[in-house]
Amino acid sequence: MLRLVARRLLWSVPLVLAAAAVSFIAVGLLPGDAARSLLGQNATEEQLQEARHQLGLDLPLWEQYWHWLTNALHGDLGTSLISRTPVVDELNSRIGASLSLIIGATLLAAVVGIALGVRGARRGRIGRLVDTVSVIGLAVPDFWLGLILVVVFAVELQLFPPNGYVDPLEDPIGWASSLVLPVITLAVPAVAIIAKQTRDAVATALDRPFVRTLRAAGISDRSILFRHALRNAAIPILTVVGLVFVGALSGTVAVEFIFAIPGLGSTAVQATAAHDFPLIQGVVVYFTLIVIVVNLAVDLAYGYFNPRVRLT
Amino acid sequence: MSSNPAFRPSRRALTRAAVVAAVLPVVALSACSRAGTNTASASAAPSELTFGTQAGPPSLNPAVGDPAYGATYQWAYDPLVVMQPDGTFAPGLAVKFGYVAGSSNKVYEMTLRNGVKFSDGETLDAKAVKTYLDYLRAQKTGSLAPLLANVTTIDATGPMTVRITLKSSDPSLTFNFAQAFGLGNIASPKAVANPSTLDKSTAGAGPYMLDAAQTVSGDHYTFVPNPNYWNKDRQHWKKVTLRVIANPSSMIQSMRSGQVQAALGDPTTLSAAKSAGLNVIAPPQAMSGLNLLDRSGTISKPVGDVRVRQALNYAVDRKAIAKALYGDEALALSQYSLTGQAAYDTALNERYPYDVAKAKQLLAEAGYPNGITLESIDTTVAGLNKLMQAISGQLSAAGVTLKITTKPGVNDYVIGMLSTKYPTAVMGYGLANMASLYAGFINPAGPFNPFHYKDAELDKLYAQYYAADEEQGAALQKQINARLVEQAWSVPVVGAPLSYYTTKGITGLDATSGNSGVPWLTEIRPAG
Numbered sequence: 149m150l151r152l153v154a155r156r157l158l159w160s161v162p163l164v165l166a167a168a169a170v171s172f173i174a175v176g177l178l179p180g181d182a183a184r185s186l187l188g189q190n191a192t193e194e195q196l197q198e199a200r201h202q203l204g205l206d207l208p209l210w211e212q213y214w215h216w217l218t219n220a221l222h223g224d225l226g227t228s229l230i231s232r233t234p235v236v237d238e239l240n241s242r243i244g245a246s247l248s249l250i251i252g253a254t255l256l257a258a259v260v261g262i263a264l265g266v267r268g269a270r271r272g273r274i275g276r277l278v279d280t281v282s283v284i285g286l287a288v289p290d291f292w293l294g295l296i297l298v299v300v301f302a303v304e305l306q307l308f309p310p311n312g313y314v315d316p317l318e319d320p321i322g323w324a325s326s327l328v329l330p331v332i333t334l335a336v337p338a339v340a341i342i343a344k345q346t347r348d349a350v351a352t353a354l355d356r357p358f359v360r361t362l363r364a365a366g367i368s369d370r371s372i373l374f375r376h377a378l379r380n381a382a383i384p385i386l387t388v389v390g391l392v393f394v395g396a397l398s399g400t401v402a403v404e405f406i407f408a409i410p411g412l413g414s415t416a417v418q419a420t421a422a423h424d425f426p427l428i429q430g431v432v433v434y435f436t437l438i439v440i441v442v443n444l445a446v447d448l449a450y451g452y453f454n455p456r457v458r459l460t
Numbered sequence: 461m462s463s464n465p466a467f468r469p470s471r472r473a474l475t476r477a478a479v480v481a482a483v484l485p486v487v488a489l490s491a492c493s494r495a496g497t498n499t500a501s502a503s504a505a506p507s508e509l510t511f512g513t514q515a516g517p518p519s520l521n522p523a524v525g526d527p528a529y530g531a532t533y534q535w536a537y538d539p540l541v542v543m544q545p546d547g548t549f550a551p552g553l554a555v556k557f558g559y560v561a562g563s564s565n566k567v568y569e570m571t572l573r574n575g576v577k578f579s580d581g582e583t584l585d586a587k588a589v590k591t592y593l594d595y596l597r598a599q600k601t602g603s604l605a606p607l608l609a610n611v612t613t614i615d616a617t618g619p620m621t622v623r624i625t626l627k628s629s630d631p632s633l634t635f636n637f638a639q640a641f642g643l644g645n646i647a648s649p650k651a652v653a654n655p656s657t658l659d660k661s662t663a664g665a666g667p668y669m670l671d672a673a674q675t676v677s678g679d680h681y682t683f684v685p686n687p688n689y690w691n692k693d694r695q696h697w698k699k700v701t702l703r704v705i706a707n708p709s710s711m712i713q714s715m716r717s718g719q720v721q722a723a724l725g726d727p728t729t730l731s732a733a734k735s736a737g738l739n740v741i742a743p744p745q746a747m748s749g750l751n752l753l754d755r756s757g758t759i760s761k762p763v764g765d766v767r768v769r770q771a772l773n774y775a776v777d778r779k780a781i782a783k784a785l786y787g788d789e790a791l792a793l794s795q796y797s798l799t800g801q802a803a804y805d806t807a808l809n810e811r812y813p814y815d816v817a818k819a820k821q822l823l824a825e826a827g828y829p830n831g832i833t834l835e836s837i838d839t840t841v842a843g844l845n846k847l848m849q850a851i852s853g854q855l856s857a858a859g860v861t862l863k864i865t866t867k868p869g870v871n872d873y874v875i876g877m878l879s880t881k882y883p884t885a886v887m888g889y890g891l892a893n894m895a896s897l898y899a900g901f902i903n904p905a906g907p908f909n910p911f912h913y914k915d916a917e918l919d920k921l922y923a924q925y926y927a928a929d930e931e932q933g934a935a936l937q938k939q940i941n942a943r944l945v946e947q948a949w950s951v952p953v954v955g956a957p958l959s960y961y962t963t964k965g966i967t968g969l970d971a972t973s974g975n976s977g978v979p980w981l982t983e984i985r986p987a988g
Contacts, residue, residue, distance in 0.1 A: 195600075195606060199600060238677070312679075312703065405706055408704065408707065
């Protein structure tokens, strides 16, 4: 198991470097630059050239990347070209909101999705209902669902704030309250995916010969379902939960926009619009690290549910 | 299995109980916290204001910030001059201001208000203003420094008197010192000596100051009363929070729920805001339409012919477009100035009535009886692509086909215009006076004149306007406006509004064309 962890961590280094290089090249190919964002529409070409020189944007792309990389290896992701604040500070102040949203949505989706999937695995009407709910959940656009939730629960019923994010250290209740609607918005499509996967995996496990043996031994249906079938179905479910978490990273872009949450997703959009190279690179590095950590956690969970993995 | 099954709750009941137990605390606690807020707001005039805006400023430093983010700076920085809703200028930090008589409008003097202190305790005097303005014009980034590029020297000629000497006259200087551009948002000399402090905090002479501990950049900015403010009567709130809500629909919902009391609006939500019962203030602010860039006919011979340009002006039904896009045909615009501004001339509204037959006749006279096809560029920003679609649809009736390339952002759109590959482009240009129109639109080096077109008659009028006093200047601005209309520099279609929304119980937000749609936000106060 330790070898697995070590191998994964070793692989993460080239992965981060590759992701950063690809994004650097991609952003470099975009038309426009941060100098125009900083100086506005009426700036003359001379003023733009001066600003580009000040910001180091007149250097060749590889040289800009090299400067960025050498600093990044020392933990310095640079300074935002637009706000002139350190990228690390900027992203650290936003990662809490994104993680609250993503972890909350993944947990909610996992609990509800697995519960629905397990009930659905017994086939019959509930099984068909799970299928139907899955299709609807996947089909509903998050921006539409978000707006509907806001109108009903924030504007009409006034149960939750319509948008915004509250620091949990300042106001834990306000924090929980501010997350309810965005978490539900982000979780609904994921519930559908997890429910479908759980239903199929548990149904497959229930069809396997060991279940017949357990039944013959007089083990109750409930025990077979929760202690044996679900445990056997855990690996594909875990895989999907991991994928849901990673997918929620991109889902935050729309949800943070709708609910005015200052997270990494909205920062990525603003940084890209302003051609803020260092900030875009910082977001890419943070997203990549989150994906690596989640994948590692899923691998470790595999080991818990499947002893054979621990031997690799 | 010793317990009596009759007393065991079913698994379904347990599940329901678990769900209720999990959800209720959040709902109940949320309701409690909301109830507290509502009680406070219902019992008396509100003491806290939340103002919604769609983006936070790139920097809190007023010297490198962008005027587009004035809604952030205004709370902490009083301007030197205040532009009033009727378009006149009133004292701000400066009690007297203007060009020195006999200086050919090249020497500008200001007398500062006595007894003003910055939020950090420093005193406002001539040295402080000179220090800040010298710092500002030395900046290499930010869109404000170029506005002082014409300045030779800034001198403190007395304890409270500042003299600005210019290379050539600039009729926009007073306007630039007012709240719309914020050139006069003076920061304290102590902060200027250590400018990095201006990135994280404020040091102005305005009614409020930033509470950095309660601020998350790009999300919300909290302002508390400035204890050193010279006029306590203007501190209407115990706390002002600037909330960044990028999604215009979410802004409306926030106002409906009572979370936000005043906000910057958006053209796409004007109708929704009215339907939601909000007070909508939407004065026309930007000249929007089709810019005829290639007036010299460099890449498109038709655009170089004034008859074709005039034909395009006849072929657009401005009132229909204004009604369709903004629900208000009064926003139709066919000149280069807005009602309430010095250059505005009602007679010019009649120069190009909607007349497709006249348009076709002019095209035929210019040698294009079968119509023309023009390359054009637009952008999705501020819904300008929708305006372009409307214009394109109407021009087609006169035999004019627009081949439009759409760019997603302002950067790409400006780069496209500057590429000189497009003879026409959509335009959205904020109107204040003829000097600000010159900066980016008439100026051969301006981005809205990428083919560097010059008109000798216009140059002559501008030279006279720059040297004129205020009264003569107003007449000359009208003449410049008339010349632009006659030469059909572009096809102005609508005066796109800069909109604001307020909830009931809020007053003081006076945005008009006179103040370029930029009110003095610190005048917002509880009604009654």
